[in-house]
Amino acid sequence: MKIGQRSDYTFKYNKKLGRHGWLRLTPAYSVKLVEEVIHSIPQNSFILDPFSGTGTTGLVAAENGLTAHSLDINPFLIWLGDAKCRNYSARELKELRVGIDTVLAECKELANEENWLPDIHNITRWWCEHTLSVLAALRQSLVNQFEEPANNNVSSLAWIAFCRLIIETSSAAFNHVSMSFHDEVTTFEIEQIESLFVEILEAITDSAEQPLSGEASIYSVDSREKVSIDGVKYSHVVTSPPYPNRISYIRELRPYMYWTKFLDTAREAGELDWKAIGGTWGVATSRLQSWESNGTQLPESLKRVVSRILETEEKNALLMANYVWKYFHDMHLHLQNLKTSLKKGAELSYIVGNSSFYGKQVHTDKLLEDSLKMLGYNNVGSRIVRKRNCKKELFEYCVYATWQESRVFVPKYFRTHQDNAVQLELL
Ligand SMILES: C[S@@+](CC[C@H](N)C(=O)[O-])C[C@H]1O[C@@H](n2cnc3c(N)ncnc32)[C@H](O)[C@@H]1O
CATH class of the missing domain: 3.40.50.150 (Vaccinia Virus protein VP39)
Incomplete structure (x- = not known):
């Protein structure tokens, strides 16, 4: 097929x-x-x-x-x-629309002032000085009307529209797996920026009107x-989950995160990436060099994959081997701890992608299957969902399993009179 x-x-x-x-x-x-x-x-x-x-x-x-x-x-x-x-009520959405009129009026006044700009490395590669000053004025005006985005309320919709706006006015190109840049930055006038912002926000508020029947x-x-x-x-x-392909979510999200003040410094970005499974940006890379497992038992198949990467003796072979080792170590830890929050018979579906380092295949599907089996999950298997790009060997898979707690009889001499007929759960 x-x-x-x-x-x-x-x-x-x-x-x-x-x-x-x-x-x-x-x-x-x-x-x-x-x-x-x-x-x-x-x-x-x-x-x-x-x-x-x-x-x-x-x-x-x-x-x-x-x-x-x-x-x-x-x-x-x-x-x-x-x-x-x-869910957003009609009253909340109306209040937001009224607030936006004030924001747009104030933005024009603020455009002549010096406003806060995020500390993004090489920022003029993203936006020219002129566009930046208008975006900064709009941002300040949003802060004056709604405060910073940290809390969630209806004004989050305006902040999401602002995030879309900064990306649509930037030179970022999305035609690669991750973000890259166009050669030139476009200059946007205040009227263009305001009308683009309003257009984006209207599309967002229209869909926010649709109520959600369930709950997340x-x-x-x-x-x-x-x-x-x-x-x-x-x-x-x-x-x-993240794939073992060295994509950094922080790197991808950095324009949004800096402009909304969820991130202030490059150091913070690296710290956050270190916490992420598969994180590999900034300080995360230097820590990987010296990372050692805490001795968690992992599938033998993982050891073989890691050895093959090491044997290539490429300049960064140790770093890549550690990267792969830590990724599967963290996923194993996740699958192990997950068991405590699953119902008996729980069904698992994990969409993951494989990768390759120095021509050595990392079969994420099979390695996760091995972790699941080792941890006592049942009905473990996987199926291919799609091909990821024209390179023949990169695919996305759905790895599945069920959780059926294993039970054993407690030998007679371990039973108290209360749990006489009770089985002990092996967790
Ligand atoms: C492939 S993305 C998920 C994409 C998602 N399915 C969607 O449709 O947007 C993986 C996510 O895992 C998160 N992540 C990485 N390490 C994590 C951890 N240790 N605990 C919780 N989330 C983590 C990342 O921040 C990222 O958002």
Whole structure:
């Protein structure tokens, strides 16, 4: 069977789908894919997405009347996901529209003043001085009207529109896996910027009017740790974790994060990337050089893959070997701790991609399958979802499993009179 690139199984499919299209993040996965995974899930299910990103799983669940908890470590994405999964009343949206009229009037006055600009490295590569001064004035005017975006309320919609605006007026090009730059920056006049902002905001508020019948909440949680939110046990895990391909979410998100003050310095960016599974930017790279596992037992197949990368004796072979080792170490830790928050019979679906280092294949699907089996999950397997690019060997997979707690009888001499007939759970 021929396996295609299937753009309908990528973020491209989401662009015109209401809330899903509010802000682009390349590694977001497709709404269609999530809908296919969850279409037969009963209404009383509880879904977990331990790697929420832009909140696709939570939002699809809420749109389909289901309940979900979504987790992430990136404060900007938690804020964005929260804004996307909220219901907005007609009164709130009206207040926002009135507030925006004031913002636009004040922006013209502020345009002649010196306003705060983010500390983005080489900022004039993104925007020319003139466009920057208008964006800074609009930003200041939004702050005066609504305060900084840290809290979630209806004004988050204006901040999301501002994020779209900064990217649409920048020289950033998205025609690669990650962000790159056009050769030239375009100059935008204040009238152009204001009307583009209003156009974006109208599209966002129109889709925000559509109520969500289900419920999705986003939490700041490191998914390598045990998850415990109101004692909930999840019946389904539907997610797309980072891939071992050295893409940094912080790097991709930096223009948004700096302009919204979720990030202030390059050092902070590196620290945040170090916490992310597969993080590899700034300080994260230097820490990887000397990273050592804490002795967690991992599948033998991983050791073989890491040895093959080391044997290439390439200049950065040790760094790449450590990168791959730490990625699967962190995913193993996640899958291990996840067990404590799963219902018996819980179904797991992980969308992941494979990669290759110095020509050595890293079969993410098989390595995660080995972790799942080693950790006692059942019905472990995977299927190919799509081809990732023209390079033959890069694919996206859905790795699946179920969680059926193993039970053993406690030998008679270990039983007390209370648990005489009771089985002990092996966790
Ligand atoms: C591939 S993206 C998820 C994309 C998402 N499915 C979407 O549609 O937007 C992976 C996400 O995992 C998050 N992440 C990485 N390490 C994490 C950790 N230790 N705990 C929680 N989230 C983490 C990243 O911040 C990123 O948002």
